[in-house]
Amino acid sequence: xxxxxxxxxxxxxxxxxxxxxxxxxxxxxxxxxxxxxxxxxxxxxxxxxxxxxxxxxxxxxxxxxxxxxxxxxxxxxxxxxxxxxxxxxxxxxxxxxxxxxxxxxxxxxxxxxxxxxxxxxxxxxxxxxxxxxxxxxxxxxxxxxxxxxxxxxxxxxxxxxxxxxxxxxxxxxxxxxxxxxxxxxxxxxxxxxxxxxxxxxxxxxxxxxxxxxxxxxxxxxxxxxxxxxxxxxxxxxx
Numbered sequence: 265x266x267x268x269x270x271x272x273x274x275x276x277x278x279x280x281x282x283x284x285x286x287x288x289x290x291x292x293x294x295x296x297x298x299x300x301x302x303x304x305x306x307x308x309x310x311x312x313x314x315x316x317x318x319x320x321x322x323x324x325x326x327x328x329x330x331x332x333x334x335x336x337x338x339x340x341x342x343x344x345x346x347x348x349x350x351x352x353x354x355x356x357x358x359x360x361x362x363x364x365x366x367x368x369x370x371x372x373x374x375x376x377x378x379x380x381x382x383x384x385x386x387x388x389x390x391x392x393x394x395x396x397x398x399x400x401x402x403x404x405x406x407x408x409x410x411x412x413x414x415x416x417x418x419x420x421x422x423x424x425x426x427x428x429x430x431x432x433x434x435x436x437x438x439x440x441x442x443x444x445x446x447x448x449x450x451x452x453x454x455x456x457x458x459x460x461x462x463x464x465x466x467x468x469x470x471x472x473x474x475x476x477x478x479x480x481x482x483x484x485x486x487x488x489x490x491x492x493x494x495x496x497x498x499x500x501x502x
Contacts, residue, residue: 283312304387307446311381311485315467374463376450376470379428379437380483384446388439390424400425400438401498407436408453410476415494419443431479432456442490449491450481 281287282295299306383389394400403425405411416422421441428435431452438449450460457479462470471482471489476497482489 279309279312283309283316302387303444304384304446308381308384311384311467314485374466375428375430376460376462376483377466377468379430380446380448380468383426383437383439383448388423388441388446390426390439392425394422394424404436404451404478407434408478410478411498412451412476412478412495413498414438414491415496417494420490420494430460430481431458438491440491442484442486445485447486447491448483449495450483451478453477454479 278287278291278295282292287295299309392399392403394403400414400422401411414422419442423439423441426437426439428437428450430450434452435456436451438451440447440449454474454477460470460472460481462468467485469484469487471484471492473480473482473492473495475495480492480495482492484490
C-alpha cells in the first residue's frame, strides 16, 4: 500500500522568516527539504516572492549622492543638499519598510488571498473530486439546482470542488492547476454577488463573469483569465 502520509507544512511564520533570509542551520535545511518534497509549499514561496518583488519595485529609492567632507570655513553649510538628501533617503527607507510590512500583512489577511494561500498550503485537497465533466456540472446542480459545464484543455488540470464563504455561506470553489500554477474559480448565485476586489499588491488577479444566473470569479496569479470562458450552460433537457 502506498504511503499516503504527508509531512505537516511549515508554519506561516517560518515562511516569512525564510523569505527574509533569517533561517539558519537545521531550520533552513528542514524548510528547504520541505519545499523539495511539497509542490504546494514551493508554489506558496514563489507567490510570496512575487508579492515581495512587487513591493520592492514600488518602494525602490534613488541612490543617495556621495557625501564629501566640508570645505574649510563651511560651517553649517555642511548640512546643505547632499546631507539633507541622504537623511531624507534614510527616512523614506524606514517609511518604505514599514509600509512594505503593513501592505504585506493586509494583503495576506484578505479573505480571497487567505482562501488561496490556505488551499495551496494544504496541497489542493478538494472535498469533491471530479474525474469527468459530468461530475463537475453535477456538483453545481446538487448545490444550486442549476448546473454549468466546464471544459478542460491542454495544461489545465481540474482537481475538484471545495467551498468558502467569500460571497455567501455556500460559495463553491473549483480548484485547478494551469500549467502547474494553482488557479481557482469561485461560483455562487448571482443574487449573492458583491464586491470581491483584491487588495493592492496581493500578487493575485481577479476576473468576473455572469452565466446562467450564476456569478464566477477566477482567482489567479496569472495576468489573464484562462477558465472563465470554459464554463457554459448545459444544453436544454429533452
